[in-house]
Amino acid sequence: MTARPANAHQARLLRLLRDGGPNSRARLGDEVDLSRSKLAVEVDRLLETGLVVADGLAASRGGRRSHNIRLAPGLRFLGIDIGATSVDVAVTNAELEILGHLTQPMDVREGPVAVFEEVLTMVGKLRDSGLAEGFDGAGIGVPGPVRFPEGVPVAPPIMPGWDGFPVREALSQELGCPVRVDNDVNLMAMGEQQAGVARSVQDFFCVKIGTGIGCGIVVGGEVHRGTTGSAGDIGHIQVDPEGRRCACGNRGCLEATFSGAALARDAESAARDGRSPELSSRLERAGRLTAADVAGAAAAGDATSLDLIREGGARTGQVIAGLVSFFNPGLVVISGGVTGLGHTLLASIRTQVYRRSLPLATGNLPIVLGELGQAAGVTGATRLISDHLFSPA
Amino acid sequence: MTARPANAHQARLLRLLRDGGPNSRARLGDEVDLSRSKLAVEVDRLLETGLVVADGLAASRGGRRSHNIRLAPGLRFLGIDIGATSVDVAVTNAELEILGHLTQPMDVREGPVAVFEEVLTMVGKLRDSGLAEGFDGAGIGVPGPVRFPEGVPVAPPIMPGWDGFPVREALSQELGCPVRVDNDVNLMAMGEQQAGVARSVQDFFCVKIGTGIGCGIVVGGEVHRGTTGSAGDIGHIQVDPEGRRCACGNRGCLEATFSGAALARDAESAARDGRSPELSSRLERAGRLTAADVAGAAAAGDATSLDLIREGGARTGQVIAGLVSFFNPGLVVISGGVTGLGHTLLASIRTQVYRRSLPLATGNLPIVLGELGQAAGVTGATRLISDHLFSPA
Structure with missing residues (x-):
């Protein structure tokens, strides 16, 4: 095209x-x-x-x-979502319906060269399956701030090797089509807006709780990226002045208190202390614990796991309550890997927000889980590139 | 017109x-x-x-x-700024230059009838002075949330008698010209954008620290009012879970910890406890203390007053740091009555924001005092009505 x-x-x-x-x-x-x-x-x-x-x-x-x-039914867009620990690649038609979707564990810290090699292998598989001969455009999300006009990650804390790497240019050369790059959380918000729970909502934000915590902000139907592209970087908002030391150097950041990584850490500590037989036996079997184990243990009625989720939800809710007062959105979406924790987490977040924000801001404010799961990021990525291609030249 | x-x-x-x-x-x-x-x-x-x-x-x-x-040099706009404790009325030409400006102490809790009577008296004085024969449009700000399309205050916590009062309609009838109504903090932000320190800035917010605390948010050059008109209502963000009980029913709200009212309360308490001879003698003279007394005492070197300002600035800075991480603005403006506390306050806010927000968001972020003082609200009010009148019919 x-x-x-x-x-x-x-x-x-x-x-x-x-x-x-x-x-x-x-x-x-x-x-x-x-x-x-x-x-x-x-x-x-x-x-x-x-x-x-x-x-x-x-x-x-x-x-x-x-x-x-x-x-045209032959138009094909490619959506790529690079997370901290996984890569998703999907092909859509021009209506952004997913025709094929591959997902692969991958550590973003391996750097752009290794990650791109993997992405291109996945793209090759999708192409070989006959879903697409070539691509009319591609969108890609990375787990860190992006200088949006140039499509270059900038000072990304969890992906140091990517700083200044020309993602857009490199990928565009490999694929032979136009490419647009954004932060993964912005794409998740755009995906939920395109095909998920935020469809038709003009002002909302989407909190992604995965390995870290971030937030995609939509104002008047458009993603708000901020002056330097770092809008939504809420993982380092302080929730507890006496809290844990965070990798950023401060104390009591939300991300250090509750996130996929923090939850795994706290679960392992509870398992070792003998506070939870359920977590102990899972740790013994697997050698390590993840947020999914906490979800599983909670579903099995483990009180310690339920407490961890409730406490984390309360901390997250405390931050969201402040953002709701500030921004007065029409919807709050909670998504990311930790949504496996489900309604216990959501209930705990809601309690804080409805208690802490003023009635005028919360009177008609749904707080819901994202609908698209792993498909949110890739859908948002194809929305990003199609917004670009479907703009006046 | x-x-x-x-x-x-x-x-x-x-x-x-x-x-x-x-x-x-x-x-x-x-x-x-x-x-x-x-x-x-x-x-x-x-x-x-x-x-x-x-x-x-x-x-x-x-x-x-x-x-x-x-x-046309004969065009006249009227700007009205109703604060919690004062009313400002100004006449401008079509270039929004202030030709005449009156200010008057007034308690907004006296209700819309009494306040409107005062406003109309002030308007009459400006008219009698020959500055304007009639008005081509008027903008008015009130210290609470406004249902913007209808121009009606809604559930305003500090001005209960105003709930649902048809401000726009009533004023338009009295003045015989089109009227637009907004929250006073939004107008302050628009004023600083029109003629003050935020001139030409597209994404910024303006924190007003007066009797209470609020925030005007500008996104892409336009005021962000939020889904129900309550955006920027940051006075009840929690800064201390163990903090003072707030009028809203929660504990440790920013506004209960630091604001014009909170500062006066803490200063009187320090004066009575004998912690500050300077404040004690001022209390003895005046029978009560205000934020201006704290500013005066601090300027005279009173350590207790300096501590109150620094502590309050730190609390405010803590909240602003979170909002900077979320919103990534190009500028933060501090304004309102408490700006009399000047650079001690500003230094304390800056320390928190630069320490707590990530470098990408603060690397090029000016945090400055508003420039227009009492003129910000009325200037914003005339900007509001002129934006309306200078839109396609």
Whole structure:
């Protein structure tokens, strides 16, 4: 795909077809508020580019039946989500429906060269399976702040080898298509907005609790990246002045108190202290514990695990309560690996937020788990690149 | 003024003339990116409405000299800023330059009827002084959350009698001009953006420390009001789980720990305990203490007062640090009555923010005092109504 929409009307038509699927010319005309003749001109130009194709006759609305159009069914986007401990790669059509999705454990600290090699192997597998011959564009998320205009990670605390690495340029060369790069948490928020629980919500934030903790912020339908691209970096907000020393040098950061890594640490400590026979036996079997073990032990009724989740949820809720007062969102989404902790975690977060924030801000504020799981990041990544491609050239 | 711009180009021209003053047609053409002939059409229409007038010939740029235009010099906007303990009323021209400004102590708890009576008396004085015959529009700020589309205060904690009072409608009837209503802190942020320290900054927030504490948030140049109009309500973020009981029912809220009211309370307590001879003698003289007394005592070298300011600044800085991590602004403005505490307060806030937020967010982050003082709110109020009037009808 080399064509790009020539103007804002065409861009809007492409996004409507992406988000709503095939549609009749008549209905699209209602939505973009163009005269019938101007609409016909813009649609004809899009048909000429090959981005849009005819799709038969629409159901009758009375009078002459309108023609359906849709995005070209052969368009393919690639979504790549590099997490701290795993890589996801997915292929979608132009409507951002996932056609194939691979996931692979991987330590981001192995550096960009090793990670890219793995990503390209996964892309090759998806291509070999016949899902795509080539790609019209790719979006990629990395677990750290990104200088967005250039597509370069900047001073990423958990991925030191990536600082300044030209992710966009390197990947674009390998794949031969346009690439856009963003922080993984921003992409998760965009994914939930595109196809998940935040669909149609204009102002919300999405808290990702994985190995670390981050937050994707959407204002007026657009991701808020902040002045230097570090918006949403909430893992180092202080929750306890007397708390644990954090890797950042401060004390009592949220991330040092509760996160996938902190939970595993606390669970192992409880297992060793004999505070939880359930965790002890899991530690003995596996040699180490993860957040998933805490979830499993809690589901089996282990009181220590339930306490760890409740306490962590309360700390997280304390931070979210402050952000709700500040930002007054219409929705808060909780996602990331720790959502395996499920409703115990959510209940604990909700208690804090509803108790601590003012009624005006919480009166109609859903706090929910993300819906898309592992698919959120890759979906957001394809949304990112399609937003770019479906903008006026 | 009944005319409104007919389209987005005209609106943009009006705002350029408001923010930049008189200008030549040629220079305006460069800024709005319109062809010479289209620009001429739009300017001619604006001249016909009377919103814009000719203003002589511009300096030569080579070739034929261009004609200057400006906003009609007779346009008058009214800015009203109702605080917890005072009312400000100002008249501006269409360039939002203040021509006259009155301020008056007033307790907002006296309710809308009494406050409006006072406001209208002040407006009458300004009118009698010959500054304005009538008003083309008015903006008004109130110290609580506002349902923005309707211009009605909603569940305002410090002004109970105002809940649901139709401020916009009532004032518009009295004044015979269009009125827009907002929260006072949002207007303060808009004022600093229009004519103060935040000029040209797109993403910033403005923390007002007065009787209470609130925050105006600007995202992409526009005020972020949140889903229910309560964005920026940071006074009840918890800073100390073991802290004082707050009027809201929780413990250790920022506002209960540090604000104009809290500082006066702590100063009186120090005066009575004999911890500060300076404060004791001031209390004896005046019968009560305010934040201004603490500022005065600190300036005279009183250690207890300096400690109160430093401790309060640290608490405020702790909250701001979290918000900086979340929002990644380009600037933080500190304003409100307590700015009389000056650089001791600012130093204490800065220490916390620079220590607690990550380097990427604070690397190039000015934290400064507001510049406009009492004029910030009224300037923001006239900006609010002019933004409305200088939008396509």
